[in-house]
Amino acid sequence: xxxxxxxxxxxxxxxxxxxxxxxxxxxxxxxxxxxxxxxxxxxxxxxxxxxxxxxxxxxxxxxxxxxxxxxxxxxxxxxxxxxxxxxxxxxxxxxxxxxxxxxxxxxxxxxxxxxxxxxxxxxxxxxxxxxxxxxxxxxxxxxxxxxxxxxxxxxxxxxxxxxxxxxxxxxxxxxxxxxxxxxxxxxxxxxxxxxxxxxxxxxxxxxxxxxxxxxxxxxxxxxxxxxxxxxxxxxxxxxxxxxxxxxxxxxxxxxxxxxxxxxxxxxxxxxxxxxxxxxxxxxxxxxxxxxxxxxxxxxxxxxxxxxxxxxxxxxxx
Amino acid sequence: xxxxxxxxxxxxxxxxxxxxxxxxxxxxxxxxxxxxxxxxxxxxxxxxxxxxxxxxxxxxxxxxxxxxxxxxxxxxxxxxxxxxxxxxxxxxxxxxxxxxxxxxxxxxxxxxxxxxxxxxxxxxxxxxxxxxxxxxxxxxxxxxxxxxxxxxxxxxxxxxxxxxxxxxxxxxxxxxxxxxxxxxxxxxxxxxxxxxxxxxxxxxxxxxxxxxxxxxxxxxxxxxxxxxxxxxxxxxxxxxxxxxxxxxxxxxxxxxxxxxxxxxxxxxxxxxxxxxxxxxxxxxxxxxxxxxxxxxxxxxxxxxxxxxxxxxxxxxxxxxxxxxxxxxxxxxxxxxxxxxxxxxxxxxxxxxxx
Numbered sequence: 001x002x003x004x005x006x007x008x009x010x011x012x013x014x015x016x017x018x019x020x021x022x023x024x025x026x027x028x029x030x031x032x033x034x035x036x037x038x039x040x041x042x043x044x045x046x047x048x049x050x051x052x053x054x055x056x057x058x059x060x061x062x063x064x065x066x067x068x069x070x071x072x073x074x075x076x077x078x079x080x081x082x083x084x085x086x087x088x089x090x091x092x093x094x095x096x097x098x099x100x101x102x103x104x105x106x107x108x109x110x111x112x113x114x115x116x117x118x119x120x121x122x123x124x125x126x127x128x129x130x131x132x133x134x135x136x137x138x139x140x141x142x143x144x145x146x147x148x149x150x151x152x153x154x155x156x157x158x159x160x161x162x163x164x165x166x167x168x169x170x171x172x173x174x175x176x177x178x179x180x181x182x183x184x185x186x187x188x189x190x191x192x193x194x195x196x197x198x199x200x201x202x203x204x205x206x207x208x209x210x211x212x213x214x215x216x217x218x219x220x221x222x223x224x225x226x227x228x229x230x231x232x233x234x235x236x237x238x239x240x241x242x243x244x245x246x247x248x249x250x251x252x253x254x255x256x257x258x259x260x261x262x263x264x265x266x267x268x269x270x271x272x273x274x275x276x277x278x279x280x281x282x283x284x285x286x287x288x289x290x291x292x293x294x295x296x297x298x299x300x301x302x303x304x305x306x307x308x309x310x311x312x313x314x315x316x317x
Numbered sequence: 318x319x320x321x322x323x324x325x326x327x328x329x330x331x332x333x334x335x336x337x338x339x340x341x342x343x344x345x346x347x348x349x350x351x352x353x354x355x356x357x358x359x360x361x362x363x364x365x366x367x368x369x370x371x372x373x374x375x376x377x378x379x380x381x382x383x384x385x386x387x388x389x390x391x392x393x394x395x396x397x398x399x400x401x402x403x404x405x406x407x408x409x410x411x412x413x414x415x416x417x418x419x420x421x422x423x424x425x426x427x428x429x430x431x432x433x434x435x436x437x438x439x440x441x442x443x444x445x446x447x448x449x450x451x452x453x454x455x456x457x458x459x460x461x462x463x464x465x466x467x468x469x470x471x472x473x474x475x476x477x478x479x480x481x482x483x484x485x486x487x488x489x490x491x492x493x494x495x496x497x498x499x500x501x502x503x504x505x506x507x508x509x510x511x512x513x514x515x516x517x518x519x520x521x522x523x524x525x526x527x528x529x530x531x532x533x534x535x536x537x538x539x540x541x542x543x544x545x546x547x548x549x550x551x552x553x554x555x556x557x558x559x560x561x562x563x564x565x566x567x568x569x570x571x572x573x574x575x576x577x578x579x580x581x582x583x584x585x586x587x588x589x590x591x592x593x594x595x596x597x598x599x600x601x602x603x604x605x606x607x608x609x610x611x612x613x614x615x616x617x618x619x620x621x622x623x624x625x626x627x628x629x630x631x632x633x634x635x636x637x638x639x640x641x642x643x644x645x646x647x648x649x650x651x652x653x654x655x656x657x658x659x660x661x662x663x664x665x666x667x668x669x670x671x
Contacts (some may be wrong), residue, residue: 003373005328010335010374018376018405033373058333059412059454083408086450092443095436099423100358108418114333115415117357119447121340122408126356139426139509141463155460156413171573171593185425185463188510208580232464257490257497257534290609291495292633296640308641313616314634317627 008034012051013060017081022065022073058114083122093125098139105143107152142188145207150214151192155180158225160197160217163210173211178203179221184231193229204234237282247280248298255294285310334359335367335374336409339384343406347392368393376405416451417458420444425463429472429509465509471533472507475515479504484543485517488535489528493606497534502526503545518545564600567607567626571595571618578610578618594618608633 011032015023029035029044038044052062052074061080065073088096100116103109120126147163154161161180164173177197184191189206196203250273251259260266263276275298278284285306288295297304334357341356342348354364368388375383382400386393411419423444427437448455478485485504488497502517505525512529519526525548566585571578573593584599601607604626611620611630620627 004370006331006335007370007373009328009332010370013332013336014374014376014401014405018402054329054332057412057414058329058336059410059415061410078404078407081409083410084450084452086446088443088446089439091435091439092446095426095440096419096423096443096447097358099426099440100419102422102426103418107414108422110327110330110333111412111414112418112422113358114330114337115411115419115447117334117337118409118411118415120356121337138506139429139465141422141425142510152461156417156457166576168577169574171576182460182462184461188512227459231462255495257495258492261534286613286615289615289634289637290613292608292612293636293640294495295637304641308638310615311612311634311638314612314614314630315638317619317631 003034003037008032008047009051009054013055013058013076016055016060016062016074016076017078019075022063022067022075024067024071024073028074083118086119086122088119088124090125093119096124102139102141103143104140105148107149108143141185143185143190145190145210147207147210147214148183148190150216151180151183151207154214154216155182155192158220158222160219160221161214162217163214164212165205166209166211168206168209176203176205178205179223181225182229182231183207184229186232186235191231191235193231193234195223204231206235245280245300246277247284247300247303249276249278249288250274250296250298251276251291252294256291259288259291259295289314331367331370335371338367339371339401340406340408342386342393342395343398343401346398347394349392350388350390353393365390376401411447411451411454413454413457416447416454417461419447420451420455420458421461421463423447425465429465429513433476465513471530471536472513474536474538475504475507475530478538478543479506481538482543484520484539484541486537486539487528487533490532490534492532492609493603495609501539502528503543505545505548518548561600561602564602565604565623566598566600567604567623568621569597569599569607569610569614569618570621571597571614572616575614575617578614582610596621605629 011034012028015028015031023031025045025048028048029038035044035048038047055076056062059081060076062074062076063080065075067073096116096119100112103112116124151161153159158179160177162175162177165176166173178192179195179197180192181194182192184193189208192205192207194203194205195201246264249259250269253268253272253274259276259278263278265277267275269275280300280303285303288297288303288307289310295307297307338353338357341353345353350361350364354361357364365388368386371384371386373383382397384400385396387396388394423440426432427440427444432440475485477483485502486499487502488499490497498521500522501520502515503520504515504517506516508514508516508527512531514527514529516525516527518524569575569578570590571594576595579587579595579597582597582599584597586596586598588596590596604623607620607626608630611618611627612633620630
């Protein structure tokens with residue numbers, strides 16, 4: 001029966017951590033049963049390389065050392081693999097416990113649990129139930145987009161990516177070449193900020209509009225990544241939340257609560273209508289049309305025209 | 318409580334866990350299976366499967382002892398803890414992904430407006446300590462960020478009502494009907510998935526309902542105790558809106574400019590149209606609530622069926638346009654709209670021709 005991968009990885013990790021001198025590939029092959037069972041040098045080599053990569057993903061620092069005979073050896077030195085001392089009290093432990101549960105993405109959920117387990121092994125107090133400590137709060141970070149994981153890794157490793165992207169109003173996706181900087185989740189949606197190589201400028205992409213696979217191009221990019229990336233401001237602009245002007249509307253009494261909540265002034269007209277001043281940003285026309293006959297735009301003329309235009313399109317059906 | 322983290326079994330995660338387990342078990346002879354599983358946030362079955370693998374593992378090259386770990390199902394015994402050298406059993410440093418996952422989540426949770434101040438302070442202290450312990454591995458965590466949205470005051474009241482088991486009175490905005498309704502609800506839990514919601518038993522509809530906190534216009538904690546019937550908590554990871562099979566079907570056709578509908582509305586199907594648009598089929602318990610969508614779409618789309626929904630959107634648009642004529646007449650005198658009179662006049666003439 002094939003030996004489980006976890007068993008093989010565990011043995012390799014313990015061998016590398018337990019040794020004081022570098023172990024050669026030959027020595028490792030002879031001391032780990034799964035490697036002894038490998039039926040050719042090729043398959044052993046492939047397995048060994050992959051296993052080392054996997055252990056490095058887990059945070060293990062594996063050094064490659066050449067001995068006097070030119071033979072390569074491997075070891076995971078204690079000094080470079082030890083968790084620095086960290087002392088957390090019960091409240092801090094409970095707070096981290098809650099945070100470790102928020103990911104709904106397999107890779108990050110696994111990594112967060114792994115982090116907590118390492119801290120647990122280092123003495124993290126465990127007598128507090130995180131849910132008890134935080135009342136009824138259950139924060140969750142949703143990740144539904146398949147492009148999330150490859151983009152996260154590309155941001156981390158600074159690898160340029162190519163993906164097909166369909167703009168909000170475009171029928172067909174177009175390939176985009178991007179140096180990825182950062183991912184941000186806002187209002188439950190994920191966005192990528194990065195440098196668009198074709199357009200020669202910073203761009204923000206919504207992950208749900210990426211179609212097909214994210215391909216990562218080999219070499220790392222060396223252009224600097226800005227410290228502060230303004231995903232939220234850009235998206236707020238798309239959503240019409242960066243209003244720089246105001247509009248005057250009439251709103252039927254009792255209707256349009258969200259408009260009232262945003263209004264900078266409300267005046268009762270007494271004839272079943274109120275007059276409101278509201279912030280005027282991108283997309284306000286479409287929003288106002290949703291209220292149908294309960295809203296009448298007074299000013300500015302441009303907004304009035306846009307709203308009437310939209311209403312005419314619906315009326316014609 | 319509900320909500321074990323999403324954790325598919327894979328070799329990487331299991332190896333990671335086992336490396337921490339040996340450190341943990343070495344110091345706790347006779348540890349109870351139940352306690353260890355809880356400390357590691359895993360099921361007892363998962364722990365037992367780790368304990369099946371560990372006796373096949375050993376540390377030193379050639380002739381080193383395998384770990385002699387076994388369990389009677391209740392306690393875990395390690396008969397040769399010396400098989401793992403003192404140094405080999407030390408806690409391992411955090412990997413970049415581990416630091417990222419924990420730090421990004423911790424920063425996100427610390428921005429929740431409803432978090433108790435003492436808990437927020439504890440989380441900020443813990444975050445700083447983890448950042449220090451992670452060292453350079455913490456760097457990659459700046460590549461990811463998450464902001465939760467929640468209405469601070471409302472959140473605090475709901476949180477308090479849940480912990481004190483009290484009923485709430487709310488004035489709640491329903492965008493589908495553009496109306497505010499008053500309800501008494503027995504809150505069950507708060508959920509943050511992008512926006513923050515309270516899941517509650519609604520005494521008005523005598524059903525479980527989910528309310529988005531930013532749509533709560535007013536809230537009061539009542540003196541009555543909360544008494545929600547025993548309900549099984551749903552798994553909300555697939556989204557909060559889960560239409561039922563018996564809900565009526567609505568078909569919408571949109572042009573390229575209306576493709577966003579497929580992103581915002583859970584739907585059964587979205588078929589490509591030759592003009593770059595989509596034909597979207599969705600289900601909703603209350604098709605009338607989609608009148609807003611039809612109005613919003615304008616020339617970017619239309620309701621294909623049901624027929625009466627399409628008619629009501631058309632009717633609403635006509636009524637709205639008629640109101641513009643009226644306002645125009647008054648506006649010319651009252652608001653002194655001479656500045657833009659020209660432009661509006663153009664529309665007036667066209668409207669009259671409808």
